[in-house]
Amino acid sequence: MRDPRIDAARERSIHEWQEFCRFPSVAGDLDAINAAADWLEQKLRALSDRIERIEIPEYGPVVVAYFPGISTTTLMLYNHYDVQPAGELDRWESGPFDSQIRDGAMYARGACDDKADVTSRLRALELFIEDHPEGLPYSIIYLADPCEEIGSPGLETVLRENSERLSSDAVLWESYLREDDGRPAVGFGCRGGMEISLSLNILASNQHPSYSQILRSAPLELMRAITSLVDEDGLILVPGFTESALRPDAAAKARTQELSLPGDAISLPGISPLQNFSEEELKERFIFTPSMSLSGFDLDPSVRQSIPASGSARVRFGLVPGMDPHACFDSVKSFLSTTAPDIDVELIRTMQPAFSPVDTPFAVSVLEAAANTFEAKPVIYDVMTGSGPGAFFLEHLGAPLISPTGTLRPEGNMHGYNEHGYLEDYLTHIQFTFDLLNNLEAHEFANND
Missing domain, CATH: 3.40.630.10 (Zn peptidases)
Structure with missing residues (x-):
């Protein structure tokens, strides 16, 4: 009352x-x-x-x-x-x-x-x-x-x-x-957070698309590098990244099943906004799974019918207790130095969980x-x-x-x-x-x- x-x-x-x-x-x-x-x-x-x-x-x-x-x-x-x-x-x-x-x-x-x-x-x-x-x-x-x-x-x-x-x-x-x-x-x-920037410069200037069959594409390489950080289920693949993440016990897992997932309030008609997992798994992931999302992707705004000379992206990670953002950054940087060595990786900001x-x-x-x-x-x-x-x-x-x-x-x-x-x-x-x-x-x- x-x-x-x-x-x-x-x-x-x-x-x-x-x-x-x-x-x-x-x-x-x-x-x-x-x-x-x-x-x-x-x-x-x-x-x-x-x-x-x-x-x-x-x-x-x-x-x-x-x-x-x-x-x-x-x-x-x-x-x-x-x-x-x-x-x-x-x-x-x-x-x-x-x-x-x-x-x-x-x-x-x-x-x-x-x-x-x-x-x-x-x-x-x-x-x-x-x-x-x-x-x-x-x-x-x-x-x-x-x-x-x-x-x-x-x-x-x-x-x-x-x-x-x-x-x-x-x-x-x-x-x-x-x-x-x-x-x-x-x-x-x-949760904690970590945001990083990825940048790639390949060409001296933007080039005509007739060269697309022989020239590297900065945007495509950035996209491949970003998607290489997670598997097809959205789980982070970077070695060592989730090693120290909090693991829920049985009681904590049970509590996740009491919450409700976002629904009609954020949906478009006929389109589910949720990833394709069971409701039980989605609820547990919502609380205890570290995450990655794209927070920005930038190209030269003058690029239209051209091959961009460069590109940059911002990637944000959601961290759960137990994870140290600086150790997570080191893991990502080390991984990309091997898989995409031309990409420059910089730390933007961190937030400890x-x-x-x-x-x-x-x-x-x-x-x-x-x-x-x-x-x-x-x-x-x-x-x-x-x-x-x-x-x-x-x-x-x-x-x-x-x-x-x-x-x-x-x-x-x-x-x-x-x-x-x-x-x-x-x-x-x-x-x-x-x-x-x-x-x-x-x-x-x-x-x-």
């Missing part, structure tokens, strides 16, 4: 979400990032008298608010306030930063990833503070990252250099999504709160399918991290055009965070010494 104060402040809560979505805070755009940080700091000052901005050079401030409690036990709320680029504006039905409301949904870049978290948690904190006039039962740190969408460069330094005052016992990560059938999903830890167990007292509280708020048994993702800087928090703060259900649904087009979240889901998101804060108190999180 929703707290009546949430419905009473419905318009105000939705307006704050809408207002924050209007900042075009694309990662790396310092003017927009700083403007969004100013707005967030102003909102936090109404709730906390201890706010700080820890600057990441070239990327903007990490905004931190402290809410001291009666005990020293601390919960961190991790959010990020940067967003992905909008892409081609004419593919949006309304401006990506107009945050237009239509058909019961908010349409904006970053509406659910991650601005719904940023503002819904502010409202839940306000209610929790209101209910504890004598002091919070445990401490809370609210942290907002300015550059998560580009791998959080500099955040590890912030955590390492400020680990004493940012020390936490648990981290409530940015939110996950609901299943297609409406059940809440709860993710533990997170993070593992958090599913059976901690914190996990029990998150799952109970989700079941209560959403009135359905939560689906457990032993490894969150998205990547993020969670490993930094584990390494420097020692805190397990859990990503709960928020506003996003599969059809919400996260990172895509016409990204959106439903208003009713947003209000439920506020209720869930409030329920969790209370559930932690009921389970004596404050005494978790």
Whole structure:
């Protein structure tokens, strides 16, 4: 049941979400990032008298608010306030930063990833503070990252250099999504990532296609090199690449069968978007199988009826806990140096995977709160399918991290055009965070010494 104060402040809560979505805070755009940080700091000052901005050079401030409690036990709320680029504006039905409301949904870049978290948690904190006039039962740190969408460069330094005052016992990560059938999903830890560039220069200049029967083709050789990294089932073939990957036990495999696979919300009529495996295998692969995808393929745009002199591609790998991205890069580079020696291989970025167990007292509280708020048994993702800087928090703060259900649904087009979240889901998101804060108190999180 929703707290009546949430419905009473419905318009105000939705307006704050809408207002924050209007900042075009694309990662790396310092003017927009700083403007969004100013707005967030102003909102936090109404709730906390201890706010700080820890600057990441070239990327903007990490905004931190402290809410001291009666005990020293601390919960961190991790959010990020940067967003992905909008892409081609004419593919949006309304401006990506107009945050237009239509058909019961908010349409904006970053509406659910991650601005719904940023503002819904502010409202839940306000209610929790209101209910504890004598002091919070445990401490809370609210942290907002300015550059998560580009791998959080500099955040590890912030955590390492400020680990004493940012020390936490648990981290409530940015939110996950609901299943297609409406059940809440709860993710533990997170995948890592590695993106590499492959480039090949063969000719001094583009050549006429009449030479195609005797000249090498840079694009075709790049494509062959990329496809050589995986087998016909999509499993990575590079020797040593998956050697240290987390292997699920029987209980973890059983939990994968509770989740639902993407369906009608992302499909075209008559075409299945899923790979051709059994549903059981697809579900297990979804959580525990390292992955590879093509994130870009570039040719000289002037090439039409010619043989390109060169080409480049970007390849992204999804890593599971246990895998080290730098060791994975060395494996790929070594493999290609033998199979495609003319291709130059460079590392673009990495993200270390993070593992958090599913059976901690914190996990029990998150799952109970989700079941209560959403009135359905939560689906457990032993490894969150998205990547993020969670490993930094584990390494420097020692805190397990859990990503709960928020506003996003599969059809919400996260990172895509016409990204959106439903208003009713947003209000439920506020209720869930409030329920969790209370559930932690009921389970004596404050005494978790």
